[in-house]
Amino acid sequence: MRKINWGLIGGGEGSQIGPAHRLAAGLDGAFDLVAGALDHRAEAGRAYAVRLGIARGYGDWREMLEGERGRQGGVQLVTVATPNATHFEITKAFLQAGIHVLCEKPMTMSVAEAEEIVALSRETGAICAVNYGYTGYALVRHMRAMVARGDLGRVRLVVAEFAHGHHAGGDDAENPRVRWRYDPAQAGVSAQFADCGIHALHMASFVIGQEVKRLAADCVSCVEGRVLEDDAQVNLRFDGGAVGRLWTSSVALGRQHGLTLQVFGEKGGLAWAQEQPNQLMWMPLGGRKTVIERGEGGLSPEADRASRVTVGHAEGMPLAFGNIYADLAEAIRARAEGRVMDPAADLYPKAVDGLRSMAAIAAVAESGGVWVDARPPSLR
Structure with missing residues (x-):
């Protein structure tokens, strides 16, 4: 089955959450990390992308949006793992481009912004999920x-x-x-x-x-x-x-x-x-x-x-996050194939959450x- 092209915004070198997302998204072989804007320092972000083997490293999220929007083989899902105050602007921009988003919590800085994201996700048909990963x-x-x-x-x-x-x-x-x-x-x-x-x-x-x-x-x-x-x-x-x-x-x-x-x-x-x-x-x-x-x-x-x-072996946080990514992979593929998704996978936290x-x-x-x-x- 063809992999889903995935991009990461934030989560750069030294980040607490970046490695967890990369591990989680890679667990099932469903996602291919093809693009990243990993650091607020443009050159540091590009250099880290090279070390991770990411094909397209960008200086910031706006450059990444322009580079991926409408691109053949561009990202289908982006994870927003940046400071809270940036979540709304980035999530909104990628949803408007028809790109699915998994946003770190909190989704926005205000209720009004969150209402806008819920409405935009419905309007565009692009999935907006929020990483309450422990429910995985x-x-x-x-x-x-x-x-x-x-x-x-x-x-x-x-x-x-x-x-x-x-x-x-x-x-x-x-x-x-x-x-x-x-x-x-x-x-x-x-x-x-x-x-x-x-x-x-x-x-x-x-x-x-x-x-x-x-x-x-x-x-x-x-x-x-x-x-x-x-x-x-x-x-x-x-x-x-x-x-x-x-x-x-x-x-x-x-x-x-x-x-x-x-x-x-x-x-x-x-x-x-x-x-x-x-x-x-x-x-x-x-x-x-x-x-x-x-x-x-x-x-x-x-x-x-x-x-x-198997039973008796330790389960950890990246595996729980991995279940959120597995749910999203099923949701994205079900939409692309015009079918109903597996109900046992319809548990990822959504924009309304x-x-x-x-x-x-x-x-x-x-x-x-x-x-x-x-x-x-x-x-x-």
């Missing part, structure tokens, strides 16, 4: 399947956390990999919630099949001098009746990655942690706690499709402990 884990997808088939009964409560301690030191204020996250000009109205909290919120919605309707947030800046929050506690009410509790922090010393999800229903409870992704804890009402292992027999089709290594996240970010920034509507205007 096999057992996260199995949790979703268990909830959907009624194993838990009515979901009463979901508890989500994404707390780490890697920004607890005030002496790293000038570290460029830290500084921008707390700068409103580059990060927007939120730091920690926009960076990590929306991963936990999207995962909660993804698993329980409900969207957040209202929230009340308490945000603080624990490190002196930070304009934006480094810790937030958010209470949630979902449109299907579930209650949510979400904690996100960058000053939780002793926590490493810290993404966890617990779901409690009438008939049972589930618990999963990203640092131990091979095990899912299941406690049925009146029964005994059991461990569901990734890769074992009898799991859902969604989990089977997302499981890449990015829109809901932007509305939640705005609500968290507005709340000040008061209950506010967390829905985007177009979905109220």
Whole structure:
């Protein structure tokens, strides 16, 4: 089967996220990395593209857009892995050119921009996906399947956390990999919630099949001098009746990655942690706690499709991201071939998910402990 031509914007040398995207996109042999604008320094980006063996290295994304738009064998999908403030402009430009986009989160800097991206994706027919990549884990997808088939009964409560301690030191204020996250000009109205909290919120919605309707947030800046929050506690009410509790922090010393999800229903409870992704804890009402292992027999089709290594072997983040790319490959090919895509692959986060996240970010920034509507205007 012919490979899909893929381009990467950002993710240059020393990037945290660039290698994960390159590994993920290459897992199934579905994508061919043919173009890149990898660095805000033009020559550094071109030189790194040469070292990676990328056929067409560009100085910036605008040069890449002009070089690839309408080109025979040009890119069909681009991944936007640049700082937050650039996501909207780049994503919009490539969608207008009819090129599919996978954008790092947050998708935009405002709700209005996100509404525009959703409308543009619908208008052009170009896919816009958002990289909530942790929903690519096999057992996260199995949790979703268990909830959907009624194993838990009515979901009463979901508890989500994404707390780490890697920004607890005030002496790293000038570290460029830290500084921008707390700068409103580059990060927007939120730091920690926009960076990590929306991963936990999207995962909660993804698993329980409900969207957040209202929230009340308490945000603080624990490190002196930070304009934006480094810790937030958010209470949630979902449109299907579930209650949510979400904690996100960058000053939780002793926590490493810290993404966890617990779901409690009438008939049972589930618990999963990203640092131990091979095990899912299941406690049925009146029964005994059991461990569901990734890769074992009898799991859902969604989990089977997302499981890449044999049972007992470690599963990691690039493999989860790889499942998002596998979903996108199926979506792109199904559209090109005029067929319905595999339902088990129709799980990649879409532009509307990015829109809901932007509305939640705005609500968290507005709340000040008061209950506010967390829905985007177009979905109220």
